Amino acid sequence: MQTTKFEQVNETVYQETLANGLQVFLVPKQGFSKTYAVFTTRYGSIDSHFRTRDGKEINVPDGIAHFLEHKMFEKKDRDVMHEFSKNGASCNAFTSFNRTAYLFSCTEKLDDNLNLLLDYVQEPYFTDASVEKEKGIIGQEITMYDDNPDWKVYMNLLKAMYKDYPINIEIAGTIETISHITKEYLYQCYETFYHPANMLLLVVGSFEPEAVMKLIRDNQSAKEFPPAPQITRLFPEEQPEPAQPKIEAALPVGLPKCMIGIKEREHGLTKEALLKRELETKLLLDIAFGTSSAIYERLYDSELITESFDFDYSSEQDYAYTILGGDTPDPERLVETIQNEIEQLKQKGIDPDDFERAKRKKIGNFLRSLNSVEFIANQFTSFKFNGNDLFAVVPTLESITREDVEKRMKEHFAAEQMAVSIVRSASPQE
Amino acid sequence: MSANIAEIAFQSTQINGMNVHILPTGKFKTTTIVTMIEQPLSEETVTKTALLAMVMKRASARFPETKQLRAHLDFLYGAIFDVDVTKKGERQILQIYMEVPNEKYLSQGESLLEQAIEFVGDMLARPRVENGAFVEKYVAQEKETLRKRIESLIDDKMKYANQRVTEEMCKGEPFALLVQGKVKDLPGISGQDLYRHFTELTTKNPIHMFVVGDVDQKTVEQAIAKHIPLNRSQAESLNIDQTAKNEHKENEVIDRLEVNQAKLNIGCRTHITYKDDDYPALLVYNGVLGGFPHSKLFVNVREKQSLAYYAVSRLESHKGIMMIMSGIDVNNYQKAVEIIKQQMESMRKGEITDEEMSQTRATLSNQFRELLDSARGMIEFTFNGLISGRKRQLDELLKGIETATIEDLKKVAEKVAIDTIYLLRDKKGEA
Secondary structure, eight states, rough: EEEEEEGGGGGEEEEEEEEEEEOOOOOOOTTSOEEEEEEEEOOOOOOOOOEESSSSSEOOOOOOOHHHHHHTOOOOBBHHHHHHHTTOOEEEEESSSSSSEEEEEEOOOOOHHHHHHHHHHHHOOOHHHHHHHHHHHHHHHHHHTTHHHHHHHHHHHHHOOSSSSSGGGGGOOOOHHTTTTTTHHHHHHHHHOGGGEEEEEEEESSHHHHHHHHHHHHHHHOOOOOOOOOOEOOOOOOOOSOSSSSSEEOOOOOOOOEEEEEEOOEEEEEEEEHHHHHHHHHHHHHHHHSSSSHHHHHHHHHHHTTOOOOOEEEOOOOOOEEEEEEEOOOOOHHHHHHHHHHHHHHHHHOHHHHHHHHHHHHHHHHHHHHHHHHHHHHHHHHHHHOOOGGGGGHHHHOOOOOHHHHHHHHOOOGGGGGEEEEOOOOSSOO | OOOOOOOOOOEEEEEEEEEEEEEESSSEEEEEEEEEEEOOTTTTTHHHHHHHHHHHHOSSSSSHHHHHHHHHHHTSSSEEEEEEEEEEEEEEEEEEEEEOOOOOSSSSSSOOHHHHHHHHHHHHHHBOOEETEEEEHHHHHHHHHHHHHGGGGGGGGGHHHHHHHHHHHHTEEEGGGGGOGGGGGGGGGGHHHHHHHEEEEEEOOOOEEEEEOOOOHHHHHHHHHHHOOOOOOOOOOOOOOOOOOOOOOOEEEEOOOSSSSEEEEEEEEEOOTTTTTHHHHHOOOOOOOSSSTSSSIIIIIIIIIEEEEEEEEEEETTTEEEEEEEEEEEGGGHHHHEEEEEEEHHHTTTTOOOOHHHHHHHHHHHHHGGGOOOOHHHHHHHHHHHHOOOOOOOOHHHHHHHHHOOHHHHHOOOOOOOOEEEEEESSSSSS
């Protein structure tokens, strides 16, 4: 077991890669009552075109990774959620574009819960009847998202930004696409992507690391796995520019919703370079649009934005984009104003005081988020999948200069990389 | 169940007429300061208080412009600061939230704690006021923002349905009010009204201030005494009796909107509130019925019938209301209501397995113990005890959950009554 101490944030990470390829990370938190464990596979909604174990190329229905996540909870003779309930644990799972995570939190019986987590995720059980039954439940989940204007404006923006790359597809699929899902498809996906070598287990909270690592080792060495498959994901070539400049939808809302996306042109950054670009961009966005920025003040004073205005940068090896926006009475004018403000900021450059303040703010916010075992659990894995350490964020942040952010501003804030998504009510009385 | 539960042990004292509760703990990398000002929820003041919260956070005497105020927060290593209103039974709580990193983790050695307390003092004791009024510019802007916030309730169909069923069910009771108030009240509120209301709240109403973090109690007390010089008489607690109709007939209300999924909300009176002896049994009742993935509603509405993605029940413990919520296909409305009623009926008959009991006890205990890892959670728990007039130790509540029997749940079930069945549905089909 390897130990890495991150002095500045006073956290220690214990790490081991098991014989079957599973990477295990343990983060003990002194004085906490609860423990949180997340078992994640590098497999998400975008992985719908790939080669199976025997080298055959297949396309599976949209929404299958999410469907598979739902079906993992049902076993021949038991329901996994009930098992966790017996131990007092609360369990959950989620599917994103590029990963599927299974998790629980508990304040007692950690050993039982950890074994249960490892066992149920490593024991697929799908039948025709249970696959059919799940279609009703997921159908209602999809319908619920269809009524959610925040989700709609976000998904539509991804559709406007990406022409072929599959993050433009709904994570849960549609009622039509999930109707094609069969248990055979589920097994194929499971066998390709749920090998321990493609997975990561993280435990954070109140426990003794040696004992927990032993439990995990014992659990895994008692099971047999085939050799790790070579995973070949097949992705279409994505054009650098957005697919379309503007997309609209109608849903009942109090005020129209408007989001601007800025699509990254360059891809393939890894590790430190990827992290540095992410942090630079996040600093840039805060300097430009944060609540204490001049732009924010002007937008708010002119009543073009409300307190719902927000922004974020998503960063992965193969896709990355900024999203900003919120509720606005006048989407067209908001877009125009923001574009003008961006051009002016590019002319003017970044004020050194604004830069220092944004940096302090980011460091403080990061420290605050380390109070939360949920935050650590959820962020740690995505950092690892990209070859980075969550706890190394502060030194990287500290190394970033104003010049770095200026340079980032010039390459990222490009008008031809922008797309807009709007949701407004069909009829004014709603 | 482990033998010793760490208690949520705030040290309480009075400073400048405020109730100050301090909890030193090395668990967190930040210090959290939450100030709660209580007042009765009422038609007359609900909108004013909601607007006041928004205007307060725009400026202070020391930071007369919003941009300066926010820049200062960023300078305090991104201190989190917010003023908001919440509803707890028939109380409206104005809440000032502040969280700063503990300087221990920063290379700079400045005392962020004292600066944070000073900032809270700016809000409570040194607002930006001109000629006895809050500044017109901010009042006008925040009226607009509040109007938009109230109107955007419709964006979230789950929240919208929940508010609508509450309005219908509690007609004539203060609890029916939306905590953000009413759009129609906004034009009538002036900067002067707001300042008068502010003065009233900060000098007369009960104020509870909570501080959680790696702090020294004496230092915190001294900083509060120095930076928050409120002139108040001894703070009293408000006496608020929760009103509840006793006559029961099931109302049915149907709203129509352009939606794909229908929202079914069933509002129930439980006639049990936080302060009552059978409150722990109510928690277990709600857990068995609809609090968890092992609960009757989840199992029967979702797992067995595939009617819904979610089917849950939630308590409002100060008002004594239980809300059952589900998202369904409108064609399954009658069927879903029938299944839900069957589950409530089986609770009344005591058709509860030992496994359901043990799962619920375990998951509830887990939920309450998880509070110990969150400053906000510990503050909330303690505040609930203070305002309900029944301070329970965490240990006591856990024991109550552990010892509640099926017989106790049957007694609770006798008291629980459906009041309003509400459906938010699409515009298609027969009217």
